[in-house]
Amino acid sequence: MTISCEIVRIALLTYSTRSRGGVVHTTYLAEALAKKGHYVEIFALGPPFDFYRKVSVPYKIFKTEQIENEVLRERVKRLINVYIQEMSNYLDFDIYHAQDCISGNAIEHLREKGLIKNTVRTIHHFERYSDEEVNKCQKFAIMRASHRLVVSKYWQRYLKRRLGVDSEVIYNGLDASRYSPSIDGSRLRKELSLTDNFVFLSVGGIEPRKGSLYLLRAFYKVSKSMPDAKLVIVCTKGIVNHDPYQTKFATEVKSLNLKDKVVLIQNFPDDKMPELYRGSDVFVFPSLLEGWGLAPMEAQGCGLPVIAFDLPSMRELLNKDNALLVKKKDVDMLARAMIEVANNRELAHKLAQKGRLNALKYSWEDTAFSVLKYYEYLLNLLKT
Numbered sequence: 001m002t003i004s005c006e007i008v009r010i011a012l013l014t015y016s017t018r019s020r021g022g023v024v025h026t027t028y029l030a031e032a033l034a035k036k037g038h039y040v041e042i043f044a045l046g047p048p049f050d051f052y053r054k055v056s057v058p059y060k061i062f063k064t065e066q067i068e069n070e071v072l073r074e075r076v077k078r079l080i081n082v083y084i085q086e087m088s089n090y091l092d093f094d095i096y097h098a099q100d101c102i103s104g105n106a107i108e109h110l111r112e113k114g115l116i117k118n119t120v121r122t123i124h125h126f127e128r129y130s131d132e133e134v135n136k137c138q139k140f141a142i143m144r145a146s147h148r149l150v151v152s153k154y155w156q157r158y159l160k161r162r163l164g165v166d167s168e169v170i171y172n173g174l175d176a177s178r179y180s181p182s183i184d185g186s187r188l189r190k191e192l193s194l195t196d197n198f199v200f201l202s203v204g205g206i207e208p209r210k211g212s213l214y215l216l217r218a219f220y221k222v223s224k225s226m227p228d229a230k231l232v233i234v235c236t237k238g239i240v241n242h243d244p245y246q247t248k249f250a251t252e253v254k255s256l257n258l259k260d261k262v263v264l265i266q267n268f269p270d271d272k273m274p275e276l277y278r279g280s281d282v283f284v285f286p287s288l289l290e291g292w293g294l295a296p297m298e299a300q301g302c303g304l305p306v307i308a309f310d311l312p313s314m315r316e317l318l319n320k321d322n323a324l325l326v327k328k329k330d331v332d333m334l335a336r337a338m339i340e341v342a343n344n345r346e347l348a349h350k351l352a353q354k355g356r357l358n359a360l361k362y363s364w365e366d367t368a369f370s371v372l373k374y375y376e377y378l379l380n381l382l383k384t
Contacts, residue, residue, distance in 0.1 A: 185279025
């Protein structure tokens with residue numbers, strides 16, 4: 001089968017409609033695949049019952065209950081069952097491509113029952129949860145996957161070393177026309193009352209994996225020598241409840257007397273994200289675990305100097321030439337890096353320029369091309 005000559009029906013599945021990495025990947029990949037002439041439909045779980053941004057392909061959002069104080073393992077099992085039940089009504093796609101362990105477990109269940117044939121799973125990262133049942137579920141979804149993609153060579157090596165499974169690497173992309181230095185961020189900066197401040201921006205949320213407390217403690221040190229600095233954090237809710245961690249974060253904000261210097265923005269409109277990047281001065285990404293790092297790539301696309309914790313997976317995107325990489329969990333080193341970029345205009349300019357050039361290496365068109373080549377291999381393999 002030559003995909004370039006035939007229209008392929010593709011179902012892309014994700015666990016949410018919110019602006020989380022796997023969901024962002026899903027929406028951009030879907031649109032890029034559709035532009036190449038294929039029928040693509042996104043399936044997701046809600047609420048919310050619309051995506052974080054407008055998407056140009058068909059989609060269906062399956063309704064799920066919101067159960068207060070539900071244990072994570074029970075929620076994951078329930079969502080998998082919702083997906084299995086709902087997707088049983090959509091058995092006419094050539095490819096079923098899942099982006100997470102919830103939809104991944106669901107489509108593999110359907111495949112094992114003989115209801116669908118061609119399944120693919122993209123593994124963005126492998127996270128350790130406090131609930132061992134959830135860890136087992138995540139591992140099971142990877143092990144039972146018939147075909148696997150990953151977004152970095154690091155995770156390819158990790159899965160082979162730790163789980164003994166093979167995978168193919170296909171990098172994320174960037175809409176470089178959207179995330180561009182040509183965007184004017186001054187109006188939004190004024191709307192957020194940040195005109196007279198030096199703005200450190202971070203995107204991801206207040207949660208352990210994002211290293212939020214390390215960032216807060218580093219910013220506290222920065223604020224002593226930069227009293228006009230502000231820290232802006234864009235937060236998006238994930239599947240895990242991080243209330244205790246967020247309470248601790250809020251307590252430290254108060255105890256460090258940073259209430260007027262730390263700005264938390266919940267569910268910021270995606271169509272304004274390029275403006276927010278351009279309206280900031282430095283992007284800081286202290287994540288402790290990432291599959292790739294979409295947010296720092298978007299920041300680089302907008303010409304923003306980037307500081308990040310030095311993670312093996314992100315070294316494929318960031319290096320000492322286009323970003324400042326800091327030893328993971330080192331608050332003092334992170335604070336020094338933030339001050340250095342703020343005070344050294346030559347360094348900031350260099351990182352901004354090199355970062356933009358780095359981000360331009362990646363596009364969703366290239367990602368879609370590689371994914372289609374993989375689909376073609378898969379469909380031909382199954383024919384034989």
